[in-house]
Amino acid sequence: MRQAEYQHVKAERQKMKNSSLYNELIANRTRGKQRHYNLTRRDAESIRFYRSGQWKQIRDYRIAYDQYTCQCCGNNYQANRLTADHVVMRKLLPSKQQLDWHNLWTLCNRCNAVKQQLEIKFQKEGKVNQLKNMSKSDWKKLILEKENIKNAPAPFV
Numbered sequence: 474m475r476q477a478e479y480q481h482v483k484a485e486r487q488k489m490k491n492s493s494l495y496n497e498l499i500a501n502r503t504r505g506k507q508r509h510y511n512l513t514r515r516d517a518e519s520i521r522f523y524r525s526g527q528w529k530q531i532r533d534y535r536i537a538y539d540q541y542t543c544q545c546c547g548n549n550y551q552a553n554r555l556t557a558d559h560v561v562m563r564k565l566l567p568s569k570q571q572l573d574w575h576n577l578w579t580l581c582n583r584c585n586a587v588k589q590q591l592e593i594k595f596q597k598e599g600k601v602n603q604l605k606n607m608s609k610s611d612w613k614k615l616i617l618e619k620e621n622i623k624n625a626p627a628p629f630v
């Protein structure tokens with residue numbers, strides 16, 4: 474009886490391994506590992522970059538050069554409310570170009586947040602080439618458009 478039970482369990486397990494559901498579970502587990510890698514190892518790399526003396530120097534220089542003015546909405550802020558943003562996302566660039574001064578511009582926190590949302594959206598849509606080719610004025614237009622929609626007064630009913 475016990476032997477028969479064992480055979481039954483063994484057969485069931487084999488059936489499960491052959492099923493597409495099982496294979497899907499394994500595939501999901503692999504994807505989970507990739508996601509974990511993206512969240513940990515890649516972030517560690519980002520942290521290293523943004524802590525580097527080289528980056529801090531170029532960031533401060535860019536913000537001073539832009540006269541503490543958001544290059545998108547044109548408002549003035551204190552340095553701690555401004556970001557030197559990579560026009561073409563840093564992660565899309567080889568490491569040498571990540572410190573390219575020409576690819577930086579000063580953005581306020583608000584405009585930067587809108588740009589980040591748009592970057593996530595483009596990435597989800599697979600528009601990586603577009604992300605690599607957008608100029609500062611392309612971005613400015615898109616970001617202001619998005620902010621104006623948010624700020625638009627409610628239409629009369």
Ligand SMILES: [Zn+2]
Pocket residue numbers: 543544545546547548580581582583584585
């Ligand atoms: Zn701004």
